[in-house]
Amino acid sequence: MKALQYRTIGAAPEVVAVPDPEPGPGQVLLKVTAAGVCHSDIAVMSWPAENFPYEFPLTLGHEGVGTVAALGAGVSGVREGDAVAVYGPWGCGTCAKCAQGKENYCLRADALGIRPPGLGRPGAIAEYLLVDDPRHLVPLDGLDPVAAAPLTDAGLTPYHAIKRSMPKLVPGSTAVVIGTGGLGHVAIQLLRALTPARVIALDVSEDKLRLAKEVGAHETVLSDAGAAAAVRTLTGGLGAEAVFDFVGAEPTLRTAGALAAVEGDVTIVGIGGGALPVGFGSLPFEVSVAAPYWGSRSELIEVLNLARSGAVSVHTETYFLDEAPLAYERLHTGKVNGRAVILPNR
Numbered sequence: 210m211k212a213l214q215y216r217t218i219g220a221a222p223e224v225v226a227v228p229d230p231e232p233g234p235g236q237v238l239l240k241v242t243a244a245g246v247c248h249s250d251i252a253v254m255s256w257p258a259e260n261f262p263y264e265f266p267l268t269l270g271h272e273g274v275g276t277v278a279a280l281g282a283g284v285s286g287v288r289e290g291d292a293v294a295v296y297g298p299w300g301c302g303t304c305a306k307c308a309q310g311k312e313n314y315c316l317r318a319d320a321l322g323i324r325p326p327g328l329g330r331p332g333a334i335a336e337y338l339l340v341d342d343p344r345h346l347v348p349l350d351g352l353d354p355v356a357a358a359p360l361t362d363a364g365l366t367p368y369h370a371i372k373r374s375m376p377k378l379v380p381g382s383t384a385v386v387i388g389t390g391g392l393g394h395v396a397i398q399l400l401r402a403l404t405p406a407r408v409i410a411l412d413v414s415e416d417k418l419r420l421a422k423e424v425g426a427h428e429t430v431l432s433d434a435g436a437a438a439a440v441r442t443l444t445g446g447l448g449a450e451a452v453f454d455f456v457g458a459e460p461t462l463r464t465a466g467a468l469a470a471v472e473g474d475v476t477i478v479g480i481g482g483g484a485l486p487v488g489f490g491s492l493p494f495e496v497s498v499a500a501p502y503w504g505s506r507s508e509l510i511e512v513l514n515l516a517r518s519g520a521v522s523v524h525t526e527t528y529f530l531d532e533a534p535l536a537y538e539r540l541h542t543g544k545v546n547g548r549a550v551i552l553p554n555r
C-alpha cells in the first residue's frame with residue numbers, strides 16, 4: 210500500500226510503498242477514508258536526530274477516519290464495513306486514568322511503549338491503518354469522513370481544553386483564542402456552542418482572522434505587541450476569563466498572561482515551546498495555567514455528537530495521497546486555512 214512517511218530528519222515527508230498491514234489478534238484493520246494534517250507534525254519533523262523519540266521511518270497522520278476492512282482474531286463490537294473515527298491517544302486501557310477513558314493521560318503508556326498512530330506507531334496517512342483495539346473506534350453514525358477526521362484532534366483537543374474553563378465562562382465573560390488555524394477555528398465554534406462567552410480571536414494573519422469571524426468570533430484582534438492592551442480595552446479593562454493559546458510560543462504566552470482576568474484560566478495548547486512564568490505578581494491574582502494534552506474517549510464521543518447536531522464544522526481542503534507532501538508544505542508556510550485532509554483511497 211501507499212503511505213506518507215517521514216524518512217529523513219529535516220527532510221519533507223514522502224509517499225512510498227510499504228507492506229500491507231494485517232490485523233493480529235485483537236486488532237482492527239481500517240481502510241482509511243480521510244486523515245487530517247496537523248501542525249504538530251511540523252514540530253515533530255523539526256526535532257533533531259538525537260532527540261527524535263520515534264522509530265524511523267514514521268508513517269504520519271494522527272487524525273484518522275475509515276471503514277473496517279478486516280478483524281483480527283477475537284475482535285468483537287465492530288463489523289466489516291463500519292465507518293469509524295479513531296481515538297488517537299492510545300493508552301494501556303486498564304490503569305486508573307484509562308479506566309476513566311482518559312487514555313491521553315495513561316499512566317503506563319510510556320513504560321509499555323504504547324504510542325498513538327502517526328506519533329510513534331504507523332499513522333493514518335496511508336491506504337490502511339492498523340488499530341490496536343476496537344475500543345479506540347467511535348462510530349461515525351452518518352458524519353462525513355472529511356468533516357469527521359479533524360475532529361479527532363483539531364476538535365477533541367480544544368474541546369478538552371474548553372471543558373476545563375466552562376465554569377468560568379458565564380454570561381458576560383470573555384474567552385480569547387490565540388491562533389485561529391486548525392485547532393483554533395474549531396475552538397471558536399466550540400466556545401460558541403458550549404458557552405455564552407464573548408469570543409475574541411487573535412492571529413497574525415488577516416486571512417485567518419476572516420475565517421475566525423466567519424466561524425463565530427465576536428471580535429478579532431491582530432496578534433502583535435499591542436494585542437493584550439486591545440483585549441483589555443474590549444473588556445473594559447478586566448481581561449479574559451479564559452485564554453486558549455493554540456500557538457504556545459514565547460510571544461503568544463506573554464500576550465495570554467497579560468490579557469487574563471483575575472481568577473482567569475490560561476490554557477497552553479500549542480506546542481510552540483514557550484513557557485509562562487507563574488509566581489506572585491507575575492500574573493493577575495489567582496490565574497490558573499495548564500498545559501493539557503488531547504482529550505478523553507468520552508469527550509471524542511461528545512465532540513462527534515456535537516458535530517452531528519451541526520454546531521461545529523471544520524473548514525477543510527482536501528488532497529489525494531500523492532499530494533500529501535504538498536499539504537504539509539502549504540501548512541508549513543501558513544497557507545492552509547482551516548484543516549488539510551488527505552483522502553488516501555481516492
Ligand SMILES: [Zn+2]
Pocket residue numbers: 247248249250271362363
Ligand atoms: Zn495534532
Ligand SMILES: [Zn+2]
Pocket residue numbers: 300301302303304305306307308312314315316317318
Ligand atoms: Zn493506561
